[in-house]
Amino acid sequence: MSHQKKSNVIVEHLRRIQMQELLVKGERLDGRGLTETRPLKIETNIIQKANGSARVTLGNTQVIAGVKIDTGEPYGDRPNEGIMICGAEVLPLASAYSEPGPPDEDAIELARVVDRGIRESEMIDVNKLVLTKGKVVYKISVDVSILNIDGNLFDAASYAAASALLTAKLPKFKIEDGKVVDTNESTPTPTRTIPVSVTMAKIGDVIIADPTHEEESIMDGRVTMTTDAEGNVCAVQKGGAGTFTVEQINHIVETTITKGNEIRSILKKATENGSI
Amino acid sequence: MVILGDLMKKQGIRSDGRKIDELRPVRIEAGVLKNADCSSFIEFGGNKIMVAVYGPKEVHPKHMALADRAVLRCRYHMAPYSVDERKNPAPSRREIEISKISKEALEPALILEDYPRTAIDVYIEVLQSDGGSRCAGITAAAVALADAGINMRDLVTACAAGKVDNTIVLDINDEEDKKGQADMPIAYMPNLEKVTLMQVDGTLSKEEYKKCLDMAISGCMQVNQLQKEALRKKYFGNEEEEEGDMN
Numbered sequence: 001m002s003h004q005k006k007s008n009v010i011v012e013h014l015r016r017i018q019m020q021e022l023l024v025k026g027e028r029l030d031g032r033g034l035t036e037t038r039p040l041k042i043e044t045n046i047i048q049k050a051n052g053s054a055r056v057t058l059g060n061t062q063v064i065a066g067v068k069i070d071t072g073e074p075y076g077d078r079p080n081e082g083i084m085i086c087g088a089e090v091l092p093l094a095s096a097y098s099e100p101g102p103p104d105e106d107a108i109e110l111a112r113v114v115d116r117g118i119r120e121s122e123m124i125d126v127n128k129l130v131l132t133k134g135k136v137v138y139k140i141s142v143d144v145s146i147l148n149i150d151g152n153l154f155d156a157a158s159y160a161a162a163s164a165l166l167t168a169k170l171p172k173f174k175i176e177d178g179k180v181v182d183t184n185e186s187t188p189t190p191t192r193t194i195p196v197s198v199t200m201a202k203i204g205d206v207i208i209a210d211p212t213h214e215e216e217s218i219m220d221g222r223v224t225m226t227t228d229a230e231g232n233v234c235a236v237q238k239g240g241a242g243t244f245t246v247e248q249i250n251h252i253v254e255t256t257i258t259k260g261n262e263i264r265s266i267l268k269k270a271t272e273n274g275s276i
Numbered sequence: 277m278v279i280l281g282d283l284m285k286k287q288g289i290r291s292d293g294r295k296i297d298e299l300r301p302v303r304i305e306a307g308v309l310k311n312a313d314c315s316s317f318i319e320f321g322g323n324k325i326m327v328a329v330y331g332p333k334e335v336h337p338k339h340m341a342l343a344d345r346a347v348l349r350c351r352y353h354m355a356p357y358s359v360d361e362r363k364n365p366a367p368s369r370r371e372i373e374i375s376k377i378s379k380e381a382l383e384p385a386l387i388l389e390d391y392p393r394t395a396i397d398v399y400i401e402v403l404q405s406d407g408g409s410r411c412a413g414i415t416a417a418a419v420a421l422a423d424a425g426i427n428m429r430d431l432v433t434a435c436a437a438g439k440v441d442n443t444i445v446l447d448i449n450d451e452e453d454k455k456g457q458a459d460m461p462i463a464y465m466p467n468l469e470k471v472t473l474m475q476v477d478g479t480l481s482k483e484e485y486k487k488c489l490d491m492a493i494s495g496c497m498q499v500n501q502l503q504k505e506a507l508r509k510k511y512f513g514n515e516e517e518e519e520g521d522m523n
Contacts, residue, residue, distance in 0.1 A: 243470030
């Protein structure tokens with residue numbers, strides 16, 4: 001199956017062959033096993049002006065997420081729920097090939113997949129974010145900035161967003177004479193679970209976890225799957241022009257749940273201790 | 277224990293009267309627009325979607341051309357009057373994402389290497405939307421591409437399954453999509469047995485996930501029969517007795 005030409009990294013023909021030959025033997029260029037993820041480092045509370053923040057490095061991929069909490073009007077069809085929006089932006093400084101300008105389809109997909117994982121897992125207890133029913137609710141905005149690109153932006157951005165939310169302090173607002181007043185006190189943001197996304201790429205018939213940029217540039221397709229703490233699947237996105245058999249998808253579900261649990265304990269430790 | 281809510285009237289019957297594994301009525305017609313190289317129209321429940329294919333043709337802008345293959349471009353767009361509240365006609369982020377994944381769902385079936393330095397444009401216009409419009413759009417686009425005579429490895433057929441009132445059901449409609457627990461749109465190449473689009477919104481256990489995937493694929497197989505019938509009808513008229521299998 002032909003790969004997509006999308007990537008900006010031009011992989012030399014010989015290197016491509018070398019990668020493919022290694023993969024068939026169950027090895028990877030950087031010495032990792034097929035389902036082994038790169039070292040994950042999380043630092044929290046790195047931006048003081050934000051209500052919550054986290055820097056995540058996954059191998060050489062580096063991202064920062066910041067949470068800003070404000071109030072706003074609820075959505076018309078959900079009057080008794082607070083608002084949570086998650087966005088992601090690939091900054092021009094993130095690689096020699098990133099350029100300023102409106103987000104392209106890849107950046108839009110990234111932002112929407114990260115948002116979907118947090119939203120569909122019901123990580124944030126939006127019912128606890130209502131100040132006046134139908135009128136004033138908390139509005140939580142999570143923004144992820146991509147600082148350095150080396151593959152698997154989906155997972156790095158999703159870990160950063162989750163870590164920032166887990167450490168975010170919810171300001172205590174009260175309504176006085178119909179106006180929102182900040183009491184200068186805060187409580188932890190109400191969360192129910194920790195969603196963890198795991199991205200697996202398919203190169204030929206080999207499936208690998210946490211692809212680097214170089215691996216992404218020769219992959220046929222990928223699947224990003226988000227699981228919650230109970231081991232349920234909450235969000236999935238297949239990307240790339242490749243295909244998957246039902247057996248491959250079942251293998252991905254199993255691996256994602258196991259890997260998800262490992263990574264969830266790292267996120268938990270980091271957000272309790274400030275960094276890992 | 278099954279908890280019955282709004283969406284399940286009684287065990288096994290859904291709010292719109294369908295059974296758990298029943299598709300909405302589907303009608304596909306090939307060759308409906310004169311100017312397009314090929315076109316199709318699909319009614320999938322309340323969805324009404326028009327698809328046109330232009331190409332293989334010269335690539336504009338020229339720098340997008342690829343020396344060894346055709347460029348496939350796909351635009352999924354909803355008409356302002358297609359939903360309850362008027363939709364801004366400018367492409368939304370949702371539409372841009374669906375355009376991308378629809379292209380990626382169709383691309384594996386096309387032998388693009390046969391048309392170097394050209395472009396194939398697929399326009400999916402949702403005139404009325406009723407849940408599952410991306411699946412209906414991909415299904416119709418595959419029919420139009422096949423009708424355009426573009427070399428293909430297989431048809432692509434799409435159908436969603438989901439979880440509604442704790443039950444796994446086939447082909448969820450708008451109401452089930454909004455109030456249900458999970459939605460899993462799947463696109464599938466029925467002869468090659470490969471999944472080309474997979475998304476999930478909502479929570480499914482591991483077992484439910486597998487059940488849902490199997491059910492969506494069985495829906496795809498049913499839709500595939502209708503695709504083949506639509507193509508057969510365009511070329512052979514209403515000879516329903518036609519035995520030949522078009523793949």
